[in-house]
Amino acid sequence: MELITAKQIELLKQMWRIRCFEEQAIRLYGEGYYRGSTHPYIGQEATAVGACAALRPTDPVLATYRGHGVCIAKGSDPQRMMAEILGKETGLCHGKGGSMHLADASVGFVGSNAVVSAHIPMAGGVALAQQLNHTGAVVACFFGDGASCEGIFYETCNMAALWKLPLVFVVENNEFAISTHVSESISVPHIAQRAQAFGFPGVTVDGCDVLAVYAAMSAAAARARSGDGPTLVEAQTIRWTRHSAVSAGGYGAGKDAERWRATDPIPRYSEWLVTQELIAPDEPARIEQAARAEIERAVKFAIESPLPAVEQLHEDIFA
Amino acid sequence: MPELTYAQALNQALREEMWRDPNIVLLGEDIGKYGGVFGVTRGLYDEFGGARVRDCPLNEASIVGFGIGLALAGMRAVTELEFMDFCTYAMDQITNQAPKLRYIWGGQVKVPLVVRMPIVAELGFGSQHSQSLEAWFMHVPGLKVAIPSTAYDAKGLLKTALRDDNPIVFIENVKLYATKSEIPDDEYLISFGKADIKREGDAVTIVAISAMVPEALQAADELARVGISAEVIDPRTLAPLDADTIIASVQKTGRLIVAHKAHKTGGVGAEIAQLVSERAFDALDAPVVRVAAQDVPIAASQPLEAATFPGAKELVSAARKLVNR
Numbered sequence: 001m002e003l004i005t006a007k008q009i010e011l012l013k014q015m016w017r018i019r020c021f022e023e024q025a026i027r028l029y030g031e032g033y034y035r036g037s038t039h040p041y042i043g044q045e046a047t048a049v050g051a052c053a054a055l056r057p058t059d060p061v062l063a064t065y066r067g068h069g070v071c072i073a074k075g076s077d078p079q080r081m082m083a084e085i086l087g088k089e090t091g092l093c094h095g096k097g098g099s100m101h102l103a104d105a106s107v108g109f110v111g112s113n114a115v116v117s118a119h120i121p122m123a124g125g126v127a128l129a130q131q132l133n134h135t136g137a138v139v140a141c142f143f144g145d146g147a148s149c150e151g152i153f154y155e156t157c158n159m160a161a162l163w164k165l166p167l168v169f170v171v172e173n174n175e176f177a178i179s180t181h182v183s184e185s186i187s188v189p190h191i192a193q194r195a196q197a198f199g200f201p202g203v204t205v206d207g208c209d210v211l212a213v214y215a216a217m218s219a220a221a222a223r224a225r226s227g228d229g230p231t232l233v234e235a236q237t238i239r240w241t242r243h244s245a246v247s248a249g250g251y252g253a254g255k256d257a258e259r260w261r262a263t264d265p266i267p268r269y270s271e272w273l274v275t276q277e278l279i280a281p282d283e284p285a286r287i288e289q290a291a292r293a294e295i296e297r298a299v300k301f302a303i304e305s306p307l308p309a310v311e312q313l314h315e316d317i318f319a
Numbered sequence: 320m321p322e323l324t325y326a327q328a329l330n331q332a333l334r335e336e337m338w339r340d341p342n343i344v345l346l347g348e349d350i351g352k353y354g355g356v357f358g359v360t361r362g363l364y365d366e367f368g369g370a371r372v373r374d375c376p377l378n379e380a381s382i383v384g385f386g387i388g389l390a391l392a393g394m395r396a397v398t399e400l401e402f403m404d405f406c407t408y409a410m411d412q413i414t415n416q417a418p419k420l421r422y423i424w425g426g427q428v429k430v431p432l433v434v435r436m437p438i439v440a441e442l443g444f445g446s447q448h449s450q451s452l453e454a455w456f457m458h459v460p461g462l463k464v465a466i467p468s469t470a471y472d473a474k475g476l477l478k479t480a481l482r483d484d485n486p487i488v489f490i491e492n493v494k495l496y497a498t499k500s501e502i503p504d505d506e507y508l509i510s511f512g513k514a515d516i517k518r519e520g521d522a523v524t525i526v527a528i529s530a531m532v533p534e535a536l537q538a539a540d541e542l543a544r545v546g547i548s549a550e551v552i553d554p555r556t557l558a559p560l561d562a563d564t565i566i567a568s569v570q571k572t573g574r575l576i577v578a579h580k581a582h583k584t585g586g587v588g589a590e591i592a593q594l595v596s597e598r599a600f601d602a603l604d605a606p607v608v609r610v611a612a613q614d615v616p617i618a619a620s621q622p623l624e625a626a627t628f629p630g631a632k633e634l635v636s637a638a639r640k641l642v643n644r
Contacts, residue, residue: 126392317422
């Protein structure tokens with residue numbers, strides 16, 4: 001599937017939005033603007049952006065507690081996202097969700113879930129609804145390498161294959177649990193191999209290459225939309241930060257930092273756009289600046305927004 | 320009026336609501352052509368087809384998870400767990416997911432989901448198939464919990480559940496599946512949060528749950544013969560719980576027994592006793608008594624099982640002791 005130039009540039013803009021958003025989310029946490037924790041997406045931007053760009057706006061997407069990146073990539077408003085993270089009334093969920101439970105139904109982001117793998121069967125159910133109602137929509141379910149070890153993932157793989165559901169599993173393989181490396185937790189070299197057991201395709205792509213992710217996701221979405229069932233897309237990516245803002249340090253010192261710089265999806269894609277003469281050489285810097293300014297406005301909006309009134313404690317428990 | 324069994328009444332509720340609402344989808348194990356492990360969905364596959372009456376692989380957690388997904392996408396799911404005990408596999412979905420999503424997402428979604436599960440106590444199935452775990456669900460904000468004891472209530476409550484836009488744990492009882500009620504030809508619904516006074520009396524209140532309701536009615540008959548007038552109340556739903564009806568009864572009788580086949584410790588009876596203590600302490604002439612299963616794993620062998628669960632006999636003895644105190 002070919003991308004028109006405007007969309008190709010948009011991919012870079014989205015990656016910068018995510019990068020800047022996460023840098024600010026980490027800073028605000030450190031400065032005590034919110035409690036709990038936050039799970040940054042820095043280093044993984046190409047996976048969310050490439051995958052969501054291959055979907056239609058009406059395609060539902062589900063993701064994890066490391067979900068800020070997917071939420072932005074799906075088209076949500078960074079201002080309301082940041083306000084949510086800060087527990088503000090103006091947040092996407094009026095402050096009741098926080099960093100790990102973002103959702104924006106208006107853009108088809110059917111939420112991030114904070115229990116590892118719990119949203120995977122829900123994605124199956126959302127996909128079943130698309131099939132039963134003949135909507136033509138495809139559901140994308142993002143989760144990490146850790147979730148791919150939970151039993152409920154295999155249950156859903158089986159049901160999705162059995163019923164040929166319009167579902168794409170997107171594994172964001174960022175190599176690490178809090179500290180355990182995938183080589184110590186996963187029995188096969190590639191998570192994508194696990195799809196074979198259920199009789200549907202599994203592909204491994206460079207998750208730091210936004211165009212590679214886009215291509216793999218386009219093929220998977222087309223297959224799902226044509227009624228042939230699920231695909232497992234494993235995006236091999238790299239998490240630059242600790243698991244979460246409250247996890248112990250010591251992760252990724254020395255050699256890892258060099259590796260991150262080498263695989264950083266943003267300069268890599270910027271250079272490609274310039275080399276292909278799709279943008280001027282000074283354009284990437286302008287895109288970065290615009291993203292920084294946009295996210296700074298989001299931070300200002302979030303900080304200045306009011307906290308929810310205590311009366312809202314009992315609202316929205318039942319429909 | 321025709322008489323139907325509890326199981327037939329549930330079947331009729333499902334059938335009527337599936338005709339009424341094409342968005343309803345059933346998910347479960349062996350619920351299709353086979354008609355369900357205890358026959359509750361019998362005939363629905365033939366009537367509505369395999370797309371809406373879906374046989375699933377044996378994976379309780381994902382069955383409920385798929386149900387939540389259907390609900391998030393605007394449909395209405397009914398998931399059947401074969402034995403209540405198997406809810407343990409699905410507990411994250413039932414307690415951590417379904418009742419929380421609307422709240423934590425700031426009201427952006429609804430989760431119209433009914434999770435049906437039968438208690439299968441006192442039938443010799445042993446410890447992993449015989450538990451009454453209703454207290455677990457009553458503890459979770461965002462869940463509604465129904466636990467009918469008659470065919471009439473089962474039908475009316477299930478129909479209401481199938482029109483509610485919230486997650487509901489619907490607790491049935493296999494021991495009651497063959498018991499009958501007269502079922503009106505005309506449609507009826509029973510609201511959640513409305514207890515039913517199954518028998519009026521003025522000397523002692525017995526709040527009984529699920530299979531303890533018929534035991535309580537039998538006990539009330541026996542108590543009447545010795546001159547003790549017992550009032551029997553079936554809460555019918557535990558969340559919401561109709562505390563007002565219970566309090567009003569205790570204010571009349573001054574004595575309360577809470578009775579269930581669930582284990583005594585941490586059971587629903589403790590919650591009801593405490594509610595009465597908080598709201599009607601001065602009306603009590605004696606401490607609240609719990610008649611409940613012993614706090615032991617449930618054995619398969621008949622005499623051991625029988626010694627675990629209370630029945631009418633234990634209720635009669637508890638009531639006599641309480642009234643003559």
